[in-house]
Amino acid sequence: xxxxxxxxxxxxxxRGDAEAFEQLASQYYRKVYNIAYRVIxxxxxxxxxxxxxFERAYLSLPEFRGDSSFQTWLLRITNNACLxxxxxxxxxxxxxxxxxMSVEDGEMDRQLAIADEADGPEQALERLExxxxxxxxxxxLDEEYRVVVVMxxxxxxxxxxxxxxxxxxxxxxKSRLNRARHALKExxxxxxxxxxRVVYSGRRGKTHEx
Amino acid sequence: MNCDGVxxxxxxxxxxxxxxxxxxxxxxxxxxxxxCADEVDSLRQTVALVASLEEVELPVGFHAQLHDRLVAxxxxxxxxxxxxxxxxRQRQARRWAVPAAAAAxxxxxxxxxxxxxxxxxxxxxxxxxxxxxxxxxxxxxxGNTAQNPTTSDPAKSxxxxxxxxxxxxxxxxxxxxxxxxxxxxxxxNDTPFDPTVGQTAKNGGAGTATKDTTTxxxxxxxxxxxxxxxxxxxxxxxxxxxxxxxxxxxxxxxxLMFTVPADSFETIVARVKELFPNAQVTSQxxxxxxxxxxxxxxxxxxxxxxxxxxxxxKLDLEEQARLKAEIKQAEDDRQLFVDQAxxxxxxxxxxxxxx
Numbered sequence: 001x002x003x004x005x006x007x008x009x010x011x012x013x014x015r016g017d018a019e020a021f022e023q024l025a026s027q028y029y030r031k032v033y034n035i036a037y038r039v040i041x042x043x044x045x046x047x048x049x050x051x052x053x054f055e056r057a058y059l060s061l062p063e064f065r066g067d068s069s070f071q072t073w074l075l076r077i078t079n080n081a082c083l084x085x086x087x088x089x090x091x092x093x094x095x096x097x098x099x100x101m102s103v104e105d106g107e108m109d110r111q112l113a114i115a116d117e118a119d120g121p122e123q124a125l126e127r128l129e130x131x132x133x134x135x136x137x138x139x140x141l142d143e144e145y146r147v148v149v150v151m152x153x154x155x156x157x158x159x160x161x162x163x164x165x166x167x168x169x170x171x172x173x174k175s176r177l178n179r180a181r182h183a184l185k186e187x188x189x190x191x192x193x194x195x196x197r198v199v200y201s202g203r204r205g206k207t208h209e210x
Numbered sequence: 211m212n213c214d215g216v217x218x219x220x221x222x223x224x225x226x227x228x229x230x231x232x233x234x235x236x237x238x239x240x241x242x243x244x245x246c247a248d249e250v251d252s253l254r255q256t257v258a259l260v261a262s263l264e265e266v267e268l269p270v271g272f273h274a275q276l277h278d279r280l281v282a283x284x285x286x287x288x289x290x291x292x293x294x295x296x297x298x299r300q301r302q303a304r305r306w307a308v309p310a311a312a313a314a315x316x317x318x319x320x321x322x323x324x325x326x327x328x329x330x331x332x333x334x335x336x337x338x339x340x341x342x343x344x345x346x347x348x349x350x351x352x353g354n355t356a357q358n359p360t361t362s363d364p365a366k367s368x369x370x371x372x373x374x375x376x377x378x379x380x381x382x383x384x385x386x387x388x389x390x391x392x393x394x395x396x397x398x399n400d401t402p403f404d405p406t407v408g409q410t411a412k413n414g415g416a417g418t419a420t421k422d423t424t425t426x427x428x429x430x431x432x433x434x435x436x437x438x439x440x441x442x443x444x445x446x447x448x449x450x451x452x453x454x455x456x457x458x459x460x461x462x463x464x465x466l467m468f469t470v471p472a473d474s475f476e477t478i479v480a481r482v483k484e485l486f487p488n489a490q491v492t493s494q495x496x497x498x499x500x501x502x503x504x505x506x507x508x509x510x511x512x513x514x515x516x517x518x519x520x521x522x523x524k525l526d527l528e529e530q531a532r533l534k535a536e537i538k539q540a541e542d543d544r545q546l547f548v549d550q551a552x553x554x555x556x557x558x559x560x561x562x563x564x565x
Binding site for chain 2: 018021022026029030033034037038043047050051054055058059063091127130131134135138149152153154159174175177178181182184185188189193194195197199
């Protein structure tokens, strides 16, 4: 009866082994940060929220019973931390789509540096511009919609995994995702990011745009 | 199937999450309907755009920063007991908003000083202290430098409190009575679980996991919500007796948590020990001082902002209204903590056999 590494680390962490907790948690640093980054929409707050999530996990570890995997549990905490931050923010101001995204120049440079080197600088810049606009569109969504879109289309979780992580039922996942994607589609359309569909007429081999 | 019905299913269609029946109907519809076929295509492109967002690197220093934060919290089990987990504390603050009102009503009967103090945003903090002579209710004000807390005239206190806002550590009294704060609520000193419980986490900068607007945190006056964790042998009859005497209880992980007005704390602890002779009592006090100080600081900032706005020659009424709503929210948040401090919790954990 072998246990996964996570399970062993969880046991040790629950007994008060802080190093075990860090070993366990650090496997998820990047993932949690990325989720926070995409749901919240900017690097500084994302870092705070991600760390907050890990702190909460650390403090709630005694309550973790292993009903779900550690990852699922951790992501649920992450989700709650993100929602808390977004709701806190909501009480401060109303963000509009026209607001410039708070990506600092330093961040842009960093992303550029990481960008595919086969691209020339112009293509890299263009791609980053598109990503900026896409992220801003996500920022315009209400928090519940942001989370499902990020988890599905960026993180690649299945509907069931999303339902389990967020503690909502499958139908809710489906409808939220549907609405989120439709909303994004509208925004992308207005921003002219979508190409028209090309239809090939089967009989005469002609192409016409619709 | 018509277009409206299909539209709702398109997202799931893209992900292959339709039932066979739904899939059939959608495919049939899409063969005939250009508009919906366009829609699917647009959705597909939308998903692709979102998926194109690249994974970002952890910010420099993330690892180290988080490590420091965790270290500051101390070993996990002790951190929970000493500081009270951030989430459960926040949960408490929200959950007890209603019962606290009821508890506060009970309060007001026995302690007339309290009844006039609950005007929000006056910066007043009301706490009960338990000295070795028994419960003593004292009223103190943040920012008041008087060394001898007395039940002062409520009307006047209100004024004083107003003027001394903000109260982030400026000339505030340490309202902790003699002896270690943490042990105050329980007459017992044995803490079989964790020796670090005795250490006061009064200033736990690490304790407040909330992001707040305070910059330098000078020690905030301790505002203790008394709590006790009592390990008892499971006995349904005795538990039923206790429940009949103390109405407000709710099941928690492996136990039962009672919420009582702060001045009933000693009584209920004594009663539990009476019913369960071998009970092991651990202090579970929560220091809300930092939370309240943070809330006060936030209110100060917001009010200053409003003040600025109101002085502008070009009035922005919409922004003012928004700010006022935010101030109200912040006042409510603060009140939650204050109300929370008026209650005490006693959590029974049920031990199985020998421990």
